[in-house]
Amino acid sequence: KAGVTQTPRYLIKTRGQQVTLSCSPISGHRSVSWYQQTPGQGLQFLFEYFSETQRNKGNFPGRFSGRQFSNSRSEMNVSTLELGDSALYLCASSLEDRGGDTQYFGPGTRLTVL
Amino acid sequence: GENVEQHPSTLSVQEGDSAVIKCTYSDSASNYFPWYKQELGKGPQLIIDIRSNVGEKKDQRIAVTLNKTAKHFSLHITETQPEDSAVYFCAANGSTLTFGKGTMLLVSP
Numbered sequence: 001k002a003g004v005t006q007t008p009r010y011l012i013k014t015r016g017q018q019v020t021l022s023c024s025p026i027s028g029h030r031s032v033s034w035y036q037q038t039p040g041q042g043l044q045f046l047f048e049y050f051s052e053t054q055r056n057k058g059n060f061p062g063r064f065s066g067r068q069f070s071n072s073r074s075e076m077n078v079s080t081l082e083l084g085d086s087a088l089y090l091c092a093s094s095l096e097d098r099g100g101d102t103q104y105f106g107p108g109t110r111l112t113v114l
Numbered sequence: 115g116e117n118v119e120q121h122p123s124t125l126s127v128q129e130g131d132s133a134v135i136k137c138t139y140s141d142s143a144s145n146y147f148p149w150y151k152q153e154l155g156k157g158p159q160l161i162i163d164i165r166s167n168v169g170e171k172k173d174q175r176i177a178v179t180l181n182k183t184a185k186h187f188s189l190h191i192t193e194t195q196p197e198d199s200a201v202y203f204c205a206a207n208g209s210t211l212t213f214g215k216g217t218m219l220l221v222s223p
């Protein structure tokens with residue numbers, strides 16, 4: 001099976017712009033979670049989607065949003081970019097949304113905000 | 115919510131030595147504890163996990179132990195090799211998966 005794929009792998013944006021990141025989960029996986037990884041804060045949970053519904057949300061401002069499509073692919077959007085949004089954005093998929101399901105990560109999208 | 119503390123932040127060992135990374139968690143409802151290895155430029159990769167009904171689990175050179183009473187779990191790597199050099203993350207699954215800050219393991223030949 002193909003792993004989790006994320007596009008694009010690298011992005012450079014300027015402050016105030018918006019960005020959309022895409023994630024394709026492992027075939028058959030219905031849950032997709034997004035994380036922000038920075039050197040100072042580590043891996044922080046953004047949100048989780050299951051069957052096109054947001055099931056959990058982390059402590060991030062409303063500028064961060066996401067959605068999931070009927071084929072389980074997911075996108076996340078960040079509007080009005082700030083310098084502090086520079087990070088590696090990771091997507092992970094799992095079979096279901098039960099606590100304890102193994103999450104498999106993609107390679108991430110490296111976002112740089114100038 | 116869940117809080118996961120991970121120590122040490124960096125660990126340097128000689129090839130062939132053992133390495134131990136320790137984590138504590140706060141939410142007694144957490145019942146799933148995975149460990150991930152992240153190499154430069156890659157996403158985290160699951161290396162081993164343990165559930166709350168098990169005290170220890172081994173997979174070749176890697177083992178994980180869990181003490182639910184004390185709310186801590188540890189990763190043990192024996193006979194370390196240079197390719198084990200990476201950042202290791204522990205995590206605990208309460209309502210969502212919460213990660214420790216990571217341990218950079220450096221294995222010198």
